[in-house]
Amino acid sequence: MKVLLINKYFYLRGGAETVFFKTISLLKSKGHEVIPVSTKNKKNFSGENPYFIDYPEFREIPLKHKIQNIKSFFFNKEASKKIEEAILKEKPDIAHIHLMFSSFSVSILPILKKYNIPVVITAHDYRLVCPASALLNGKLQICTKCQNGRYYNCFINKCGKSGYLESFLFMAEMYFRKIFYPVNHYIDTFIFVSQASFQLYAKLNPEFKKYNHQVIYNPIETKAAYNPHRGNYILYFGRLSEEKGIKTLIRTAKRLPDIQIKIAGNGDLVLNDIPHNVELLGFKSGKDLEKTISESSFIIVPSEWYETFGLSAAEAMALSKPVIASNIGGLPEIVENGITGYLFDYGNTESLYQTIQTAINIDDCTYYQMCNNAYNFIRKFSEEKYINNIIELYQNNLKKK
Secondary structure: OEEEEEOOOOOOOOHHHHHHHHHHHHHHHOOOEEEEEOEOOOOOOOOOOOOOEOOOOHHHOOHHHHHHOHHHHHEOHHHHHHHHHHHHHHOOOEEEEOOOOOOOEOOHHHHHHHOOOOEEEEEOOOOOOOOOOOOEOOOOOEOOOOHHHOOHHHHHOOOOOOOHHHHHHHHHHHHHHHHHOOHHHOOOEEEEOOHHHHHHHHHHOHHHHOOOEEEOOOOEOOOOOOOOOOOOEEEEEOOOOHHHOHHHHHHHHOOOOOOEEEEEOOOOOOOOOOOOOEEEEEOOOHHHHHHHHHOOOEEEEOOOOOOOOOHHHHHHHHOOOOEEEEOOOOHHHOOOEOOOEEEEOOOOHHHHHHHHHHHHOOOHHHHHHHHHHHHHHHHHHEHHHHHHHHHHHHHHHHHOO
């Protein structure tokens, strides 16, 4: 098969990009040809091709440039032109979209339909039902007020991080899409990365129950060697942003002065008043990150938004690390309380405090059994299982062509 793989970013920005690049490599390993399509960026990995588009990071550009790019925000003609060029020259069998909004826009969908290219999309976030994508309002509180198409709440609650203009644009784009380019007319299969994310989509827009969909968990590289080690610190690794619950973690750490907590990652979150037992490690990746995970006792994922999956939790368990996680979104599908780690009430410092106390006080026998459980459980998310499911899904869509 020849697959057109589309994503807004061509560098490791978050979980969606991790899955995007793994999908490329796994498809190639199975003998399939991949044509990646993305946006141009100085951070990009090597591998750009003539089909990459010029589009700025909308949230980062000045107001003047936002106004200049408004038309493309709704319907990016350059993107549709590039996709058409790719179709005519490369003749792909199928298109798989990861992230497309605030870059490619819905403009690429009618072009793909024009040439009868089956389209699947992975819902890495909630942009298909939430204008601001994360189900968080302007105060970064969980919000589902846009349920059943009430997108005006995005503007009222100033859900765009840059303020009312961005909120208005997000709201207007959703209405534009709903009226002129409803995605269910163009998407053949919706892929959800957890049962929880699908159920939330179906709650916010019951029409999703009728659409062709499948739950395919994100791919996790399973390690051949099982080598558990009980370290002397708890580790958070990932993006540093408000919804990740890091401030709740730091407030809790102040009540646990004898427990060492390390935080690895970067982002736009400003952290102040860091207690002495919290160490900021900066960004880590590759073998350096694996070593830091392996030498910890527990990994902590204190998210305060509806995680569609919980990639960092799964990656830690592949290294035989039990996980302390908030009980929200897809995380309870990965972390089984008392078996592969512990769950606590999201955003609740008292619940987190009690959970950490429980975790650090278990005996070694219980701890290593939990490591073993985590390591074995995560094999259900193996790369081999993921790519076989993806290829089967592609083939099923091609049969309907």
